[in-house]
Amino acid sequence: MGSSFNASTTNQTTNKMSTNTNPPVQKSDDEWRAILSPEQFRILRGRGTEPPNSGTYHHHSSPGVYTCVGCSAPLYKSTSKFDSGCGWPAFFEGVSGAIGRREDGSLGMHRTEIICTNCGGHLGHVFKGEGFGGAADERHCVNSVSLTFKRG
Numbered sequence: 001m002g003s004s005f006n007a008s009t010t011n012q013t014t015n016k017m018s019t020n021t022n023p024p025v026q027k028s029d030d031e032w033r034a035i036l037s038p039e040q041f042r043i044l045r046g047r048g049t050e051p052p053n054s055g056t057y058h059h060h061s062s063p064g065v066y067t068c069v070g071c072s073a074p075l076y077k078s079t080s081k082f083d084s085g086c087g088w089p090a091f092f093e094g095v096s097g098a099i100g101r102r103e104d105g106s107l108g109m110h111r112t113e114i115i116c117t118n119c120g121g122h123l124g125h126v127f128k129g130e131g132f133g134g135a136a137d138e139r140h141c142v143n144s145v146s147l148t149f150k151r152g
């Protein structure tokens, strides 16, 4: 498992050009509170994390699409979902253009936060080079709370 080869030199420019700070869907905290549950608000707007092994979609494997619970944008296809054993839903890749990235230095760690590019909602974190597979060798570790599953 794993590889010492690190191919993270690609796409640096793309990341810097991200539109994360100005997503198309803009709402005030009060407006978000009106449409989200307290737990959804805590995670999506407060960059929170659901407890491991607690999420609705952790072991979910029906065919369909996972959309953003905040704005309904399609984020992940069930075909890219896999069981990472980490306690949260994991995906090899998101729907093209749907997932934004932002460096996150909280908790004394260097992590890459992933967000919905349409509304800026927090989804989770992405980890690279762990050897799980997928074209980019990435694991998108996503809170179930941030997702709504649509069978399809």
Ligand SMILES: [Zn+2]
Residues within 6 Å of the ligand: 068, 069, 070, 071, 072, 073, 116, 117, 118, 119, 120, 121
């Ligand atoms: Zn969204």
